[in-house]
Amino acid sequence: xxxxxxxxxxxxxxxxxxxxxxxxxxxxxxxxxxxxxxxxxxxxxxxxxxxxxxxxxxxxxxxxxxxxxxxxxxxxxxxxxxxxxxxxxxxxxxxxxxxxxxxxxxxxxxxxxxxxxxxxxxxxxxxxxxxxxxxxxxxxxxxxxxxxxxxxxxxxxxxxxxxxxxxxxxxxxxxxxxxxxxxxxxxxxxxxxxxxxxxxxxxxxxxxxx
Amino acid sequence: xxxxxxxxxxxxxxxxxxxxxxxxxxxxxxxxxxxxxxxxxxxxxxxxxxxxxxxxxxxxxxxxxxxxxxxxxxxxxxxxxxxxxxxxxxxxxxxxxxxxxxxxxxxxxxxxxxxxxxxxxxxxxxxxxxxxxxxxxxxxxxxxxxxxxxxxxxxxxxxxxxxxxxxxxxxxxxxxxxxxxxxx
Numbered sequence: 001x002x003x004x005x006x007x008x009x010x011x012x013x014x015x016x017x018x019x020x021x022x023x024x025x026x027x028x029x030x031x032x033x034x035x036x037x038x039x040x041x042x043x044x045x046x047x048x049x050x051x052x053x054x055x056x057x058x059x060x061x062x063x064x065x066x067x068x069x070x071x072x073x074x075x076x077x078x079x080x081x082x083x084x085x086x087x088x089x090x091x092x093x094x095x096x097x098x099x100x101x102x103x104x105x106x107x108x109x110x111x112x113x114x115x116x117x118x119x120x121x122x123x124x125x126x127x128x129x130x131x132x133x134x135x136x137x138x139x140x141x142x143x144x145x146x147x148x149x150x151x152x153x154x155x156x157x158x159x160x161x162x163x164x165x166x167x168x169x170x171x172x173x174x175x176x177x178x179x180x181x182x183x184x185x186x187x188x189x190x191x192x193x194x195x196x197x198x199x200x201x202x203x204x205x206x207x208x209x210x
Numbered sequence: 211x212x213x214x215x216x217x218x219x220x221x222x223x224x225x226x227x228x229x230x231x232x233x234x235x236x237x238x239x240x241x242x243x244x245x246x247x248x249x250x251x252x253x254x255x256x257x258x259x260x261x262x263x264x265x266x267x268x269x270x271x272x273x274x275x276x277x278x279x280x281x282x283x284x285x286x287x288x289x290x291x292x293x294x295x296x297x298x299x300x301x302x303x304x305x306x307x308x309x310x311x312x313x314x315x316x317x318x319x320x321x322x323x324x325x326x327x328x329x330x331x332x333x334x335x336x337x338x339x340x341x342x343x344x345x346x347x348x349x350x351x352x353x354x355x356x357x358x359x360x361x362x363x364x365x366x367x368x369x370x371x372x373x374x375x376x377x378x379x380x381x382x383x384x385x386x387x388x389x390x391x392x393x394x
Contacts, residue, residue: 102345129370135360137352138344141367199366201346 015203024206031183032116041177048091048117049174050080052167055090057110060097062124062157074160081167087113092170095149097157098126098139104146105200111147112209116182119150119174121166128152145195148181216240216292219260227252231297241282241295249298250308253283257313261287262294265313268320270328274355277302279328283310300330309335327353 010026035041054076058066069076070083084090087110099107111118125131127143134141143149150173153166173179185192189208197203220242223229229252231243244252256262262285271280283296300307309332311318321332326342329351341347350357383390 102343105345129373130363130367134369134373135363137349137357137359137362137366139367141363142370145368201348202341203346 011207013206015205015207025208025210026206027208027210028189029112029186029208029210031186034177042175045175045177049171052079052081052092052119052171053084053090054081054092054094055087055110055114056083056085057087057093057107058096059099059103059107060095060124060126062126063094063096065123065157065160065163066094066096069160069163074164076164076167079164079167079171087111088115090114091118093118093120094163095120095122095127095143097124098131098133098136099143100138101140101199102138104140104196105205108147108196108200109205109209117174117179118182119170119179120147120181121151121153121163121170122149123153123158123163125154125156128154131156140199146192146199148184148192150179150181215290223252223255227255235295238291239293239295241297243297243299246298246300246307249283249296250310250313253285253296253310254313256285256294256296261289262292264288265317266293268310268317268324270324270330270353272302272328272353272355274302279305279330281307281324281330305330307332309333311335327351329354 009028011028013021013024013026016024035044054066058064066083068074076082081092087093091114093107093111093114095107111120122128122143126133126139127149130136130139130141133139140146151166151170153162155162170179193207220229220232220240223242224232227244227248229242229244232240233242234240264286266284266286268284269282271282273280278299279302281298281300283298285294285296286292287294298307305328307330309317309321311321311332311334318332318335318337321330321335322338322340322342324330325332325335325338326344326347332338344352349362352359352362
């Protein structure tokens with residue numbers, strides 16, 4: 001139902017000047033449609049779960065925990081997970097800690113440029129409820145108002161073991177076909193965009209960063 | 211030795227620049243107060259004649275009760291390993307200060323930040339009007355003390371249901387050490 005609505009209305013791109021509008025797409029993203037044969041979809045999910053690529057974008061102090069995760073002691077590559085330097089090649093976005101408004105804008109740009117299927121793990125207390133920055137003028141308090149979150153890890157800051165276990169859990173969820181964050185984002189794009197534009201006052205980018 | 215040099219210099223500055231409130235905060239850190247109109251001249255003198263060639267930082271303190279901002283220019287002398295804080299009081303209502311980006315090029319970054327966080331104007335400083343940390347900020351500068359950061363946060367970002375805060379001292383008394391009855 002919502003898919004039909006999405007196809008009808010093009011994005012307005014109000015933040016861009018008339019000249020810039022020529023250079024950016026105003027097409028709406030489309031939700032992912034699973035394969036009609038369940039066995040094929042299950043196989044695809046199994047493959048996705050076992051080749052997660054983390055976007056190397058540290059947003060706050062919790063992203064420090066990603067470094068030991070990749071080196072010898074915790075060695076995330078045991079589970080088929082590795083880092084990628086560009087959103088175009090990654091499928092897992094780990095929000096590393098507090099998100100300031102300025103960073104949120106970059107996070108949205110990066111997330112939208114990632115190719116589906118894509119997943120978000122919000123790491124630490126700050127994206128969940130503001131954490132120790134709950135009264136800050138510059139950090140958001142509920143990350144799931146702005147982007148869909150597949151899994152929260154609480155703690156200030158969580159140990160790499162917590163990340164390891166959450167990634168294992170995320171893999172189980174993906175295999176079960178439960179991680180539909182990207183589809184939720186596409187289907188409720190207007191709601192997410194309203195929330196995003198409420199806090200990002202100088203919206204000078206296209207409404208969807210293809 | 212270093213102290214003698216410092217004292218000689220400070221005595222000279224007292225007469226030349228009507229410097230006041232000289233106090234040694236700790237070894238190798240002295241602060242002094244100077245009037246706004248003498249400040250740039252004094253800092254130039256310190257840099258060119260007295261060897262305070264390094265600008266560590268510029269910062270600002272908001273004394274809202276007195277209606278003033280105190281700007282602190284922290285200068286360092288590498289030869290004598292001595293630090294000097296030059297404090298300048300400016301009015302809060304019409305906050306404006308001479309730019310020193312001609313003395314140290316990096317000063318304009320600090321000045322840009324001060325303009326954004328405190329609303330202090332530095333006429334002539336490069337790229338002063340551009341956004342620095344806060345993009346599209348439309349309220350009063352957030353580091354001014356009349357700015358209510360919790361209220362702003364609640365209005366802009368909201369709070370998740372179920373979150374509550376404990377005072378660590380009370381919480382530990384009740385949950386961790388109930389038998390002690392709150393004794394230290």
